[in-house]
Amino acid sequence: MKLRPFSDHSRGMFVSVDGPSGAGKSTIVHHLAQMLVAAGEQVHVTAEPSTGPIGQLCRELTETVTGHALACLYAADRYHHVETEIRKHTEAGQTVISDRYIPSALVMQRFDGVDPAFLWNLNAEAERPDLAVILEADAEVISERLHERGAHNRFQLSPGSSHAEVHFYRQATERLLEMGFEVLRVDCNQRPPEQTAAVIRDQLVARAAAKASSAS
Structure with missing residues (x-):
């Protein structure tokens, strides 16, 4: 089935995928994109930090800038990311999948005590995704998994970081639900990445079909 967004049939769908470090986000996003393309959908894959100039600063400064300053830098990248990349592709009718978005923003700087x-x-003013997928x-x-692959940033070096991150994501998910976000929680403890991606794809198809049916 050709996917179409929930609210405006001339606009593409925007999906974010977030979850604790080691949950396999990038691999799952890759499989999801392949599945949607195979179903005939035009897909644009992106990530945060973005590849834009502010996103590059985020990558360069994550290890040395902390707390509120880093949170503001990441938020600036997010707003710029939406304006210069995400919106351009959704307005062209493409499905945009972002590897990390608002949910990660509610988690990572908490390691700095924000x-x-x-x-x-x-x-709060960043564009809401049509579906916020939370990998659990x-x-x-x-x-x-982190021990096997090694840490990718300073947050993953903190003692007990995995337990803290899982806890922070649960709290972030509750906040998103309270604020009316469309959230899909997916347990990826035992599923291989391609099966997790298939669960997300099936949910997107079902939601798009339900929306199209109610609009007709």
Whole structure:
């Protein structure tokens, strides 16, 4: 089935995929994109930090800039990302899949002690995805995967980081639901990445079909 967005049939769907480090986000996004393309959908894959100038700064400064300053830098990249890349592709009718988005913004700077309310307010005006996918896995599973692959940033070096990140994501998910976001939680403890991607694809197809049916 050809996917179409929930609200405006001339606009493409925007899907974000977030979850704890080691949950397999990038691999799952890759499989999801392939599945949607195979179904005839035009897909644009992106990620945060973005490849834009602010996103490049985020990558360069994540290890040295902390707290509120880093949270503001990431938020600036997010707003710029929407304006210069995401919106351009959804307005062209493409499905946009972002590897990390608002949910990650509500989690990562908490390792620096930033208040969750500040993080929410900082990101509250960012464009909402049509579907925010949250990958869920047990902290022990995440910790083992991180140990096998090695840490990618300073947040993953903190003692007990996996347990803290899983806890932060649960709280972020609750906040998103409270604020009316369309959220899909997917347990990826035992599923291989391609099966997790298939679960997301099936949900997107079902939601698009339901929306099209109610609009007709």
